[in-house]
Amino acid sequence: MQKLSIPKGTRDFTPCEMDKRNYIFDTIRSVFYLYGFKQIETPALENLSTLLGKYGEENDKLLFKILNSGDFISKVNPIDWNNHQLSKLTKQISKKGLRYDLTLPLARFVVMHRNEITFPFKRFQIQPVWRSDRPQKGRYREFVQCDADIVGSDSLLNEVELIQIIDEVFHRLSISISIKINNRKILNGIAEIISEEKKITDITTAMDKLDKVGLTKVNEELLQKGISIQAIDQLQPFFLLKGSNQNKISTLKNILSTSPIGIKGLQEIETIFNKLNLIPTRNTIKFDLTLARGLNYYTGTIFEVKCLNVPIGSVLGGGRYDNLTNIFGLSNLSGVGISFGADRIFDILNQLNLYPNTNASHTQILFVNLGEKGVDFILPVLFSLRKVGINAELYPHNTKIKKQLSYAHNNQIPFVAIVGSTEIAENKITIKDMRSCSQFSIALDKLINFFQYERQSV
Amino acid sequence: MQKLSIPKGTRDFTPCEMDKRNYIFDTIRSVFYLYGFKQIETPALENLSTLLGKYGEENDKLLFKILNSGDFISKVNPIDWNNHQLSKLTKQISKKGLRYDLTLPLARFVVMHRNEITFPFKRFQIQPVWRSDRPQKGRYREFVQCDADIVGSDSLLNEVELIQIIDEVFHRLSISISIKINNRKILNGIAEIISEEKKITDITTAMDKLDKVGLTKVNEELLQKGISIQAIDQLQPFFLLKGSNQNKISTLKNILSTSPIGIKGLQEIETIFNKLNLIPTRNTIKFDLTLARGLNYYTGTIFEVKCLNVPIGSVLGGGRYDNLTNIFGLSNLSGVGISFGADRIFDILNQLNLYPNTNASHTQILFVNLGEKGVDFILPVLFSLRKVGINAELYPHNTKIKKQLSYAHNNQIPFVAIVGSTEIAENKITIKDMRSCSQFSIALDKLINFFQYERQSV
Structure with a gap:
């Protein structure tokens, strides 16, 4: 078998991990909406002319650069090649890079769309960014940022709202934090x-x-x-x-x-x-004179959030920048924003086991497959369950019941339905509650009611 | 001002476009859940050793390749350089690429995680892919695929479910389609x-x-x-x-x-x-003998969906492949899957104007800012509205009312609240309905009721 791997500092997310990540993103997103923020997305690929020279020389090295397609050699200057001029050569064989954060793309977006945007522009963006950093615990080369910014308003009410958002998000996630602010x-x-x-x-x-x-x-x-x-x-x-x-x-x-x-x-x-x-x-919201994050960037308020229960560095950073779009020649647009560290929040919730037990996206019931006759009976039942929004499955093979039950168990499906010849004859279904291991029989026309009641009682 | 652009074939999505895209993704996702599919995500970056040689020589050229970081020249063989050996040089200066589709990453994922996965594995994945294709109408270099596959089951019930999913998704999107199948x-x-x-x-x-x-x-x-x-x-x-x-x-x-x-x-x-x-x-589900999509890939059922009202090519493709993981040395895993063309669906819905009018994520009410005293009165009111899930905003500046109303108008905020000294004295709020231009007064303690009623009546 081919030895497979994924690039250092990147991750696959299994269904169980996706449930947890979606819980975090959904929580943050719904609070952003509550405060009137609107979502945008920008491409992963940006022109290097947009990206280079904006993050400082050291960070420019951390940009992932895309090799030009086609005959990338033809534009190389042989003198630069012979003299090993790395940075000149890079520009000759690469015109695009992967976005490094969501702030610079926001600045570019605002400048390019300035005539369509109504200011103050309250935007949020939840997308991955890429940094060719040395991977280490809690630091990845591909990770998701969750940013909210207000562009085009110097009112301090924006700072107040951002602090409320921080307070609300971590409250909903049950994470105790200390919010530090400085100026x-x-x-x-x-x-x-x-x-x-x-x-x-x-x-x-x-x-x-x-x-x-x-x-x-x-x-x-x-x-x-x-x-x-x-x-x-x-x-x-x-x-x-x-x-x-x-x-x-x-x-x-x-x-x-x-x-x-x-x-x-x-x-x-x-x-x-x-x-x-x-x-x-x-x-707690604490005025902390020692807080200085990215000093050269911010011009007013500075935010930082520390988790009180897990020593993991900051889980949010942000601040006010009066010159966001100046680098692209559009001045007089003050902005203020925050960026949630979703991957650290993910680690904290894992460590403290703070995920909710129930998940509306999970399958509610698995129908055991006992063969052709049962399948034909079950297919329309499945349809009517799904029609009212109940997530339901039929095991695709007529195989050992034990294997089918273990599928339900591994996928955390709470109910299993068994439909044998007796059930078909009597128009009913035998249901096994996987959590209590109890078993009971229910008339076909009561099945939907049962699940709607189950859903309400969660 | 710096002349700004984004790479050819990529797009920014404005808040209005994001609403529409989220509507499509949410619809597809909720149907996937209804049928028991579980979400995974894989990194945008894959090793080129995983990607190369799997899509055919022509398509390998369409892979976006990442330039090695650091001194990428040091590993170049000068002989290959002098002989202009493009494909050899590419491998010497690039080890990673951007994913080209979601099927190969699925195969890699299944092989790498085979011991944690319960088969049949019903997975869905909604993520962007990148292809260095010539950009043209309806064809992008960065676009989102929405895939659902069942891996590890050769039962034809899977095909039946996938057709039901297709039927349900397009029904929910109000798009009339013809589903073609072949084998x-x-x-x-x-x-x-x-x-x-x-x-x-x-x-x-x-x-x-x-x-x-x-x-x-x-x-x-x-x-x-x-x-x-x-x-x-x-x-x-x-x-x-x-x-x-x-x-x-x-x-x-x-x-x-x-x-x-x-x-x-x-x-x-x-x-x-x-x-x-x-x-x-x-x-309509039609057996179409002329349907042959990616013939070398599929081994059984083949699916394709055409939109009946807009001539735009296929909006979904898929089929059964008995050898998905064979390329990585894991045999005997039959799979079947479908891939929704989200970007074409986006174009169709735009053309037919089939988006729903209401959007739960939008701000319900904007409080006009008439100065300090009003702001202090409004802040706790805003808090209590948001506490019960009503998306609400306060305009951050005490500026001309006309400007504030135009902010509400441009952001499609249906209600505007005006709180002057009379309102503060009488503990009430004047509300302007932006759609009907009518205006009425409401007691502060009735405000939440009003919006909860509004929400139900939508």
Whole structure:
């Protein structure tokens, strides 16, 4: 037998796994609809001219590139070939790539369809993306992103809605989370008042480790990175920031009073918390000054979600970007969005065994096949069951009952129907409940009622 | 502004198009579930060792191949490079490709997961496939296939079920179709009795044109292809075959009486029709001797569906293959399956405007934003509406009402809620029905009832 495999970092999903994944996607999708988001899809294939140079040089290497079809050699410059000019050659033999995320395709979509779109554009998108990353636990080369973004509105009500969506989705999935929010403008303000604007990435990277390594180590790292002692001194109040969200905001308003951008960021985060106070939420929402995700990308609010019961990294990220479509030359469109990490959520639900037991898509009843005469009796019965929406099957072969019952068992079919000559003569059906192993007889014309009642009682 | 485009033969789908596509996929999926099929998904990326050599040399050229990441040149043999050995070079710089259909991935899946699968394995799969075909009307380079197959059962009851599924899906979509069936064994029988086994492809290709070009031209073509005059004479009764399905079967039983394989095929098709007679079907099912789809692939029943109202080619194909997993070394697994052409169905529904008017995923009500005070009043109201599953939105900006109403109009939101100072004082909401342009006032505590009633009356 040929030794078969699938590419590293990719996965097959069995029916049982698909049930679980559909449960996650359906949950997220229905909450997106609840908040008025509309679905789009974009092709897996994008032109490399769209993709390259947008994610940074290192990430460009992670793009999957498609070999040109036909005579791909004919466009190769022999000099580049002889000089081993990888990146030049790549462009000569490849014009297309697989999408790397859903944000850049959104930007392209918005620019190309700007005349058909009604702004604010609330779009969601649930599609796979591909990254030629080194595969490791919880990291795949082909994985699904679930994004919701509002494009063309700088209102903070959008941030409030996105937090409500996060809260609702994880509530429905029974996953306890902590929602962290921060604002890029506050980080800019901090860098401004300590006069280290250029070192902002080093500062936030170090701050991010505060929980893990402690204050002393963080200060050491900052010193190593060339931050002045005076600046490090000025940073101490930020590191020591404690208390409620409102306390933190008040403290920072004092410290950042001379930084207009810092104050702007604080006002934004305060507005968000004020609006959230008007609505019930189930999970903690925490202002976390150390949160800095993709700093160069976001310009306002930053979101991140951690699962409280499973140590698995973040399960959602997002934020506001004022310049989404600028890279394609369309300015003045502010956007804000979130991206659910469906594959990590899948792992969490598996680990905590949080999937619902019932599944409306499963077969409700299997008719055992006892031969020609029974089959002819069963076919119209099957038709009438399916007509009212009851998922039903007939075993295709007249084989040992044991084998047929094990088919029902393995496929988690709760009821098995047995139709022998007695049943045919008396117009009834013997039903075996696979869960209780009990058995009973039911008149043919009561069968539909039975299943409709079963369905309601689930 | 950068000139943006997407690769030839690919498409973006707008929210309105997604509604339509989801309607098609949901319809097909729910019928698959009704008949006990279980969903799987496989990665878009497959190893080229799995894909190459399975679809024929011409089709191998249509595979999208992924350029190896990292230093792809290092594995190139300079001699092959200098000699322009395209196919050798391709294998040296590319190890992965995009899936070309869902049948080969199914075969790979079944072989790799054979120890976990309960046979008969009724699986469905709805995923995109990629083909580097020349793009043209109705033909795309990235398109979705919707496949249902039963693997590991040679029972003809599977064929009966698949025909029922076809009948049900197109009935639900309100598309009138003609279902054509044939059997490869009958075609083999014909070739056998006229002693032209090797010319079977030429014969069926010519037969396929009978409707279009007429008998004389078909006979001319056969002569050109080197079929003997005697054989062409013997073929005439097949060409002239007319009447009901049962008539055709009876006639053929006489003509093919000396061909065991031909008789086997006729018995199979007769069994299928006999079982179908026990069940209501809405569309015509026609035994069509000229149907030969992918002849080298199928070994028994062959299916094809044509739309009766739009001339668009076939909207479904399928058949039985006894050797699905043989290519990977696992024998004795007979399979039978169908593949819905979702993109052609999409085109038909667009052309005939057969989409349902209502869509449960759409926003039911937009709250107009008249400023801070109203927003604070509305936020908890929105929460309670969403809590009972009513899709609702608040316009994020306090801008001109006209603009907000046009947002509702463009997004087909049926109701707009206006909350001014009077409404807040009296705890009520003014609702504008966007379809009738009528306006009325409703107490806050009656709002949920109103929408639940609206939903039921749809």
